[in-house]
Amino acid sequence: MRNSxxxxxxxxxxxxxxxxxxxxxxxxxxxxxxxxxxSAPFRRVSLGGYDVTTILAGTRPVEAxxxxxxxxxxxxxxxxxxxxxxxxxxxxxxxxxxxxxNTGSELVLFDTGLSAEGTLAALQAAGYAADQVDIVVLxxxxxxxxxxxxxxxxxxxxxxxxxxGQVEFDAWSEMxxxxxxxxxxxxxxxxxxxxxxxxxxxxxxxMAAFGHTPGHMAYMIESDGRQLVLGADFANHYVWxxxxxxxxxxxxxxxxxxxxxxxxxLDMLATDGIPFVGYHMPFPAFGYVETREDGFAYLPHSxxxxx
Numbered sequence: 001m002r003n004s005x006x007x008x009x010x011x012x013x014x015x016x017x018x019x020x021x022x023x024x025x026x027x028x029x030x031x032x033x034x035x036x037x038x039s040a041p042f043r044r045v046s047l048g049g050y051d052v053t054t055i056l057a058g059t060r061p062v063e064a065x066x067x068x069x070x071x072x073x074x075x076x077x078x079x080x081x082x083x084x085x086x087x088x089x090x091x092x093x094x095x096x097x098x099x100x101x102n103t104g105s106e107l108v109l110f111d112t113g114l115s116a117e118g119t120l121a122a123l124q125a126a127g128y129a130a131d132q133v134d135i136v137v138l139x140x141x142x143x144x145x146x147x148x149x150x151x152x153x154x155x156x157x158x159x160x161x162x163x164x165g166q167v168e169f170d171a172w173s174e175m176x177x178x179x180x181x182x183x184x185x186x187x188x189x190x191x192x193x194x195x196x197x198x199x200x201x202x203x204x205x206x207m208a209a210f211g212h213t214p215g216h217m218a219y220m221i222e223s224d225g226r227q228l229v230l231g232a233d234f235a236n237h238y239v240w241x242x243x244x245x246x247x248x249x250x251x252x253x254x255x256x257x258x259x260x261x262x263x264x265x266l267d268m269l270a271t272d273g274i275p276f277v278g279y280h281m282p283f284p285a286f287g288y289v290e291t292r293e294d295g296f297a298y299l300p301h302s303x304x305x306x307x
Contacts, residue, residue: 042126043284045305048223050203051102052305054277054285055122057113057148058096065092069240071248078240085239092237096144097285099230099277100126101221106134106201109157110219110230111279112148116156119148133157137200138164139232140213141172141180142251145279149183163200165208166193168215209234209265211258212251218265228305229276234258234265236280238287238298242266245295266296275301 044053062068066089070078082089098119099110107128113119120130136157139145141164148156164184169191172180194200196208200219209218212233219230235242236249245262252258269276269289277285286301 039283040125041122043286044126045286045301047221047228047305048226049104050221050223051100052221052228052277053100053102053126053128054097054283055100055119055126056095056283057098057119057122058115058144059283060094061091062094063091065089065237065240068092068250069237069247070244071250073244073247081239081244085243087239092240093282095280095283095285097277097279097281097283098122098148099285100128100133101204103201103203103223107132108135108137108201108204109133109160110137111139111145111232112136112156114144114147116148116151120156130157131159133160135201136160136162137204137219138162138168138184139218139230139279140165140168140216141177141184142213142233143179145232146179146183149187155187160190162187162191163194164191165206165215165217166195167210168213168217169193171214207265209261211254211256211261212236212249213253216261227272227274229265229269229274231265231276231278233279235262235278238278238281242278242281242289242298243292243295267291270296275305 041056042053044051066078079089096113098113101108194206198206203222205220207218207220209216218232221228241249246259248255266289270291275288288299290297
């Protein structure tokens with residue numbers, strides 16, 4: 001009985017001594033602010049002898065996604081597909097993801113985001129400076145891809161030359177579009193125009209992906225026998241567009257052509273097992289495609305391109 005009392009008193013004293021320390025620890029942890037959701041602004045992988053870096057130039061929630069995706073499907077179908085994918089139907093998270101390819105001899109930036117400020121911040125976080133960019137490739141002329149071309153009246157990337165599709169440039173030249181007129185046209189004399197199969201630089205080849213815009217381009221990146229497709233906007237959501245390529249998307253200018261392009265590229269990616277970067281895929285935007293029933297499924301990249 002005496003030993004039991006001694007052990008109980010010793011345990012009680014030890015517990016009492018620990019209470020102030022526990023209180024201090026709890027208090028210290030509580031002082032850290034709640035910061036909300038976030039992610040690193042870049043992700044770099046290897047492709048043969050190249051570095052490929054996706055940079056998060058911006059992200060934002062967008063309400064009423066059924067007003068944008070699946071315009072030709074009913075509310076019940078949209079709800080059912082979304083529920084199966086564990087995503088809400090009242091709001092979607094949009095991502096804007098330019099890509100930087102370092103070939104070892106040239107630094108190539110694909111698209112420029114919504115604004116110079118957002119794109120430069122992500123580019124600098126990835127370890128690059130604006131004046132290091134040798135080539136800027138514009139996959140198409142929508143505002144979230146050309147928005148960072150200019151900083152005020154000056155080019156954001158002062159040492160770069162510019163590459164874009166001939167069909168795309170010609171089509172937008174005939175439109176009265178403020179973004180194109182103020183951001184793209186001033187750089188026209190520094191631009192090289194290409195068609196399907198045209199070369200941007202060693203190992204970077206244009207692939208016609210018309211439909212989203214009249215001359216929308218994707219690009220095949222190849223190094224040391226490895227391949228990756230920069231898909232831009234051929235599929236704008238991993239469920240509501242990629243998984244269901246026949247669903248109409250508000251931003252596709254030619255909806256039938258865009259759907260045909262989606263099926264063609266998705267079939268190629270799934271059949272050949274080629275990874276791709278989707279400008280609006282969930283960041284860091286690297287992924288794979290597999291066939292599933294009459295459509296496809298998106299498989300986010302994990303560590304495959306780190307090996």
